[in-house]
Amino acid sequence: MGVLSSLSARFQHPAQVVVAGFSLAVAVGTALLALPISTATGESAGWAAALFTSTSAVCVTGLAIVDTESHWSMFGEMVIAGLVQVGGLGIMTMATVFTLLVSRRLGLRARIVVQAETKTLSMSDVRQVIRKVVLFSLFCEAVAATVLTARFMIGYGESFAGALYLGVFHAISAFNDAGFALWPDSLMRFVSDGWICVTVALASILSGLGFPVVFELARSWRHPRRWTILTKITVGVTATLLLLGTLAFLTIEWRNPRTFGPLDDSGKLLAAFFAAVMPRSAGFNTVDISQMYPSSWLTTDLLMFIGGGSAGTAGGIKVTTVGLLAFVVWAELRGESRVHIGHRSLPDTAQRQAVTITALGVAIVGLATYALLALTPYSLDQVLFEVVAAFGTAGLSTGITANLGTAGHLLLVVLMFIGRIGPLTLGSALALNRRTRHYELPEERVIVG
Amino acid sequence: MGVLSSLSARFQHPAQVVVAGFSLAVAVGTALLALPISTATGESAGWAAALFTSTSAVCVTGLAIVDTESHWSMFGEMVIAGLVQVGGLGIMTMATVFTLLVSRRLGLRARIVVQAETKTLSMSDVRQVIRKVVLFSLFCEAVAATVLTARFMIGYGESFAGALYLGVFHAISAFNDAGFALWPDSLMRFVSDGWICVTVALASILSGLGFPVVFELARSWRHPRRWTILTKITVGVTATLLLLGTLAFLTIEWRNPRTFGPLDDSGKLLAAFFAAVMPRSAGFNTVDISQMYPSSWLTTDLLMFIGGGSAGTAGGIKVTTVGLLAFVVWAELRGESRVHIGHRSLPDTAQRQAVTITALGVAIVGLATYALLALTPYSLDQVLFEVVAAFGTAGLSTGITANLGTAGHLLLVVLMFIGRIGPLTLGSALALNRRTRHYELPEERVIVG
Ligand SMILES: [K+]
Ligand SMILES: [K+]
Numbered sequence: 002m003g004v005l006s007s008l009s010a011r012f013q014h015p016a017q018v019v020v021a022g023f024s025l026a027v028a029v030g031t032a033l034l035a036l037p038i039s040t041a042t043g044e045s046a047g048w049a050a051a052l053f054t055s056t057s058a059v060c061v062t063g064l065a066i067v068d069t070e071s072h073w074s075m076f077g078e079m080v081i082a083g084l085v086q087v088g089g090l091g092i093m094t095m096a097t098v099f100t101l102l103v104s105r106r107l108g109l110r111a112r113i114v115v116q117a118e119t120k121t122l123s124m125s126d127v128r129q130v131i132r133k134v135v136l137f138s139l140f141c142e143a144v145a146a147t148v149l150t151a152r153f154m155i156g157y158g159e160s161f162a163g164a165l166y167l168g169v170f171h172a173i174s175a176f177n178d179a180g181f182a183l184w185p186d187s188l189m190r191f192v193s194d195g196w197i198c199v200t201v202a203l204a205s206i207l208s209g210l211g212f213p214v215v216f217e218l219a220r221s222w223r224h225p226r227r228w229t230i231l232t233k234i235t236v237g238v239t240a241t242l243l244l245l246g247t248l249a250f251l252t253i254e255w256r257n258p259r260t261f262g263p264l265d266d267s268g269k270l271l272a273a274f275f276a277a278v279m280p281r282s283a284g285f286n287t288v289d290i291s292q293m294y295p296s297s298w299l300t301t302d303l304l305m306f307i308g309g310g311s312a313g314t315a316g317g318i319k320v321t322t323v324g325l326l327a328f329v330v331w332a333e334l335r336g337e338s339r340v341h342i343g344h345r346s347l348p349d350t351a352q353r354q355a356v357t358i359t360a361l362g363v364a365i366v367g368l369a370t371y372a373l374l375a376l377t378p379y380s381l382d383q384v385l386f387e388v389v390a391a392f393g394t395a396g397l398s399t400g401i402t403a404n405l406g407t408a409g410h411l412l413l414v415v416l417m418f419i420g421r422i423g424p425l426t427l428g429s430a431l432a433l434n435r436r437t438r439h440y441e442l443p444e445e446r447v448i449v450g
Numbered sequence: 451m452g453v454l455s456s457l458s459a460r461f462q463h464p465a466q467v468v469v470a471g472f473s474l475a476v477a478v479g480t481a482l483l484a485l486p487i488s489t490a491t492g493e494s495a496g497w498a499a500a501l502f503t504s505t506s507a508v509c510v511t512g513l514a515i516v517d518t519e520s521h522w523s524m525f526g527e528m529v530i531a532g533l534v535q536v537g538g539l540g541i542m543t544m545a546t547v548f549t550l551l552v553s554r555r556l557g558l559r560a561r562i563v564v565q566a567e568t569k570t571l572s573m574s575d576v577r578q579v580i581r582k583v584v585l586f587s588l589f590c591e592a593v594a595a596t597v598l599t600a601r602f603m604i605g606y607g608e609s610f611a612g613a614l615y616l617g618v619f620h621a622i623s624a625f626n627d628a629g630f631a632l633w634p635d636s637l638m639r640f641v642s643d644g645w646i647c648v649t650v651a652l653a654s655i656l657s658g659l660g661f662p663v664v665f666e667l668a669r670s671w672r673h674p675r676r677w678t679i680l681t682k683i684t685v686g687v688t689a690t691l692l693l694l695g696t697l698a699f700l701t702i703e704w705r706n707p708r709t710f711g712p713l714d715d716s717g718k719l720l721a722a723f724f725a726a727v728m729p730r731s732a733g734f735n736t737v738d739i740s741q742m743y744p745s746s747w748l749t750t751d752l753l754m755f756i757g758g759g760s761a762g763t764a765g766g767i768k769v770t771t772v773g774l775l776a777f778v779v780w781a782e783l784r785g786e787s788r789v790h791i792g793h794r795s796l797p798d799t800a801q802r803q804a805v806t807i808t809a810l811g812v813a814i815v816g817l818a819t820y821a822l823l824a825l826t827p828y829s830l831d832q833v834l835f836e837v838v839a840a841f842g843t844a845g846l847s848t849g850i851t852a853n854l855g856t857a858g859h860l861l862l863v864v865l866m867f868i869g870r871i872g873p874l875t876l877g878s879a880l881a882l883n884r885r886t887r888h889y890e891l892p893e894e895r896v897i898v899g
Contacts, residue, residue, distance in 0.1 A: 253824075295830050296823045303816070326809060333806040338799070349798050350787070356805055357782040360775060367752070374745045375702075381744050381831035 016426035019095050023059060023422050026091065030055030030084040039077035046072070049407060056414045058084035060421035061092075061314055063180025063284040063396025064387075066403045066410060070183040075166075081181055082173050088421075089177030089208070089314045094134045096312035096425050097212045098127055100231075134212050138176065145204045146172035152196040175204040178314040180284025180396040192287035193268045198275050205283035206243075209309030210235055230342050234324035235310040239281075242304060242320065246277030249300045259292035280304035282316040284396035291400045298386050298399065305393035306362065311428075316394030316420055318362045325355040358424055365423070366392050369416050376409050377401070387413070392420035465875035468544050472508060472871050475540065479504030479533040488526035495521070498856060505863045507533035509870035510541075510763060512629025512733040512845025513836075515852045515859060519632040524615075530630055531622050537870075538626030538657070538763045543583045545761035545874050546661045547576055549680075583661050587625065594653040595621035601645040624653040627763040629733025629845040641736035642717045647724045654732035655692075658758030659684055679791050683773035684759040688730075691753060691769065695726030698749045708741035729753035731765040733845035740849045747835050747848065754842035755811065760877075765843030765869055767811045774804040807873055814872070815841050818865050825858050826850070836862070841869035 034051035037043050046054075050067055057064050058081045067073075073081065150168030153159040159167065167183060174181045182188055191197040207215065214235045221227055228236075250273040254261040261269045275287050280301045290301075308317015329352050332340040340347040369388045370381075377384065383399045390397045391413045405413065483500035486492050495503075499516055506513050507530045516522075522530065599617030602608040608616065616632060623630045631637055640646040656664065663684045670676055677685075699722040703710040710718045724736050729750045739750075757766015778801050781789040789796040818837045819830075826833065832848045839846045840862045854862065 294823075296820055299816075299820065299823065299830065326805065329802055330806045330809050333799075333802040340802075349801075350782075352802070352805075353778055353782040353789075356775065356801075357779045360779050367748075371745055371748065374743075374748065380829060381748065381834070382829060385830070 019091075019422050019426050022091055022095075023088070023418065026059045026084065026087050027052070027056050027418070030059055030080065033080045034073075034077060039074055039080060041072060041074050041077075043074075046077075049410060053410050053414055054081065055084060056417050057396065058179065058181065059088040060394055060417040061085055061088050061177050061179040061282070061316075062391060062394045062417045062421070063174075064391060064398060064402050064413060064417065065181070065396075066405075068185045069181050070185065078170065078183065082170050085177045085179040085181065086173055089173075089179070090135060090138055092421065092425065093138065093208075093212050093312065093314055094131045097130050097134055099425065099428070100211075100213045100312045101126075101130065133216075137212065137215070138208070141204060141207060142169075142172045142176045145176060145200055148200045149197065152194070152200075156194065156196070171201065172204065175201040175283060175285070176208045176314070178205055178209060178282045178284070178309070178316070178394070180279075180282075182285060186289075188285045188287050189289065192272055192275075193264065195271060198271055198287060201283065201285060202275055202278040205278055205281065205315075206239070209281050209283075209313045209315035210239065211310035211313030211315075213312050214310055215313075226343070230345055230347070231311065231321060233343060234321050234328075238320035238324040238327075239310065242281075242307065243274070243277050246280070246300065246304055247273045250276045250297060253294050253296045253300070254288070257292070257294060260288040260297075276301070277304070280393070280395050280397060281309045282314075282393055282395040284390070284394075286397060290397060295382055298382050301397060302386055302389045305389045305395040305397065306366065308393050308395070316392075316424075318358050318424060322355045322358050322424075325351060326359060329355070354428065358427060361427065362392070362424070365416070365419060369412060372412055373405070373409060376412070377405050388416065391416040394421050468540075468871050468875050471540055471544075472537070472867065475508045475533065475536050476501075476505050476867070479508055479529065482529045483522075483526060488523055488529060490521060490523050490526075492523075495526075498859060502859050502863055503530065504533060505866050506845065507628065507630065508537040509765075509843055509866040510534055510537050510626050510628040510731070511765075511840060511843045511866045511870070512623075513840060513847060513851050513862060513866065514630070514845075515854075517634045518630050519634065527619065527632070531619050534626045534628040534630065535622055538622075538628070539584060539587055541870065541874065542587065542657075542661050542761065542763055543580045546579050546583055548874065548877070549660075549662045549761045550575075550579065582665075586661065586664070587657070590653060590656060591618075591621045591625045594625060594649055597649045598646065601643070601649075605643065605645070620650065621653065624650040624732060624734070625657045625763070627654055627658060627731045627733070627758070627765070627843070629728075629731075631734060635738075636735045638736055638738065641721055641724075642713065644720060647720055647736060650732065650734060651724055651727040654727055654730065654764075655688070658730050658732075658762045658764035659688065660759035660762030660764075662761050663759055664762075675792070679794055679796070680760065680770060682792060683770050683777075687769035687773040687776075688759065691730075691756065692723070692726050695729070695749065695753055696722045699725045699746060702743050702745045702749070703737070706741070706743060709737040709746075725750070726753065729842070729844050729846060730756075730758045731763075731842055731844040733839070733843075735846060739846055744831055747831050750844075750846060751835060751838045754838045754844040754846065755815065757842050757844070765841075765873075767807050767873055771804045771807050771873075774800060775808060778804070803877065807876060810876065811841070811873070814865070814868060818861060821861055822854070822858060825861070826854055837865065840865040843870050 031048065031051045033039060034055055035045050035048055037045050039051075040046050046067070053066050056062070069078065069081065146165075146168045149171055150164045153164035153167050154161060170183060173179070184190065188197065188201070210218075214232045217228060217232045218236075225233070247270075251261075251269060254273070255269060256262055261272055264272060272287055275285075276297075279285055281304065290298075306317055307323050308319055309315020311319045311321045325347065328342050328347065329340050340352060366385075366388055369392070370385050373379075373384045373388055374381065379401055383401050386397070386399050387401060387405070389395070394417065402413075480497065480500045482488060483504050484494050484497055486494050488500075489495050495516070502513075502515050505511070518527065518530065595614075595617045598620055599613045602613035602616050603610060619632060622628070629636075633639065637646065637650070659667075663681045666677060666681045667685075674682070696719075700710075700718060703722070704718060705711055710721055713721060721736055724734075725746075728734055730753065739747075755766055756772050757768055758764020760768045760770045774796065777791050777796065778789050789801060815834075815837055818841070819834050822828075822833045822837055823830065828850055832850050835846070835848050836850060836854070838844070843866065851862075
């Protein structure tokens, strides 16, 4: 295959680069966080807490077994922010390079098209992608940090230094969909603060669309008909999920005295929108999740499992996967012999990839749910929520994360890692490995259902 | 289309015949069960209880909001057995006729092949299928009733008349996967009785394989290589699920003092095997489901959702559907450009049908779970169990059925109806309606995951 082979002659496949890169980042992060200097007390946090926190940061999951602000020192917090930045940039660059190989449509430079045909990219192309992704990320983070810093100064009386520190940390955390916050109750104190909630939500939505989609929107947002299938599906499914999610949370929690009840109508709308955006995988919360009704947990489970767009910082099986499956179902119900999206025909291989990623996602979540049910005394709704939050790198929790025991924590570490790099490596492996048979076997009809 | 048009000029499609037939049976059953003569007290059971019980019987689900033995008179019990028999035979004959149309491989008579090409069957072909299915059902029920009657006489000191009544009722209930029992605790008193448990389990497995598979097995069980894909997948997935299910229940419940704990080792094995067979959709239980661990509930949920084979009395999305999806995933992971099963290639349409039926099943179960969570105070595990039991026509329950309120009961009535006839009517509609485009749109590559 020789893809990305210029990065290293030892790596035969992009999947190996991804696994090796993320493993290395987790290991370095664990070592740094285990240093005494990383904790507020000056005693080492221990390997278990360091490994869990490092994995959660690199995989931009945001699950925590110790309170981020009180447990870690400022050095520790900066390590976490650094790991989040490395993890977020890493997944976005690698996924974008992969998208170039598969879709041949990003059009960064004309010759990439030719190279993508032969499934190779030169080192300079890769460098260019990395530069664009990094510049885009830093620009968005700078804008978000500016708004947040100003708001912390003006609205909450923080000093400039204090507000800047909080602004930069939460801008990085929001744009990379990490969900780490420097308050023990996440962003609950800002539930009615539109400046903070909307800034965090927009940063998360933008990065969660994925770089290729953002790039195409920036170029041709006036001409939706010319968009690639990737952009059409990502925008369509994202908008649908945000709308339905907001409506669902509004309906379910409207009168809940422990969540939306005390808020005025516009506050309820803001809180519902925020609750609908966060499972895409940013993972902050402005209401107490443990007090939400079970239907809200189920809604959040669904949104976390789906996640965001491909080649962005969001996790989950991706809105593209769900959108393709919806088109397959729709075509089948209409009796179409092929699946069409707009005026394009969808290759059978893309359909099978969507089925495969969804099926493996369900299987992994199912097995992990079994294991955690057996390891802990918690009920199905809480365990399922925790497992999906780890797999979907959303990092929301009903509050049981710290009490899952060492075995439970190790399970979550593995799950966060698989959830973060699994869909990408699997997607690239499926799309780039393709055997061809030189003869075809006869078809046989089968009944289904 | 004109399929089955000889049955009635008014019905344009087999799906309409199925819906009309089952609706009529439910209506007649409701009217009969609402008669004062149907209850033990001689007062009418009321429309709600009559409708629920009639739907549960016709759809061979087995969920009950009143205790079958104490609430109904002998006349009422015979009405229930009759509805079960009509529902079971109805689904098996209709599904078998449909299988003939689609697979063209049952080979009852040579000329059916020619007719299937044109997607029509003559009235005499339909009659022949119905006769074979009825004879097969009555023969199996007679064998099961004989064993059960003898056991009730010899092992439990029943009179011949009493034993015969119990034997026939439970043989009908078992073979048609209905799960109605004349004891308030289902079959819990027989947990260690191999005669009864194995007879009930075998009757359920046999009818759950589906008539076309049983027919092919009877003809060519010596030559597995020559089996159709339908038979290969049905036998393979059924055996796998029974084995994994038995192992799962053994592992989870081995030490549970309220379920398997008091049993000896062979008793545990029998109880685990029985617990693995019943969610296929017979729906009896020999241990107290409300006392099983949450992991066992989840295992049962999965097995109930999958159900049994196509064109039999079992419910769920069917083992065929799951088997096809597994082959799709496997082919995709191996990088095959087409899906092969044995030495046959699987049509893309069958893959999309499997995706569609699974996706709609998940959507229906999800929506119903939401609704029941909102309508009742029960937790996700109990609500999900109840919903899947109704959708999969398995009829097992954690014991909350009677307490779901009128709205909850109506929801379950709709769900039992959809769960029973949905996959068949959808499957037939998908397979028989097929548009062809006279031009093809260009393909566009998409990334997934
Ligand atoms: K997150
Ligand atoms: K049943």
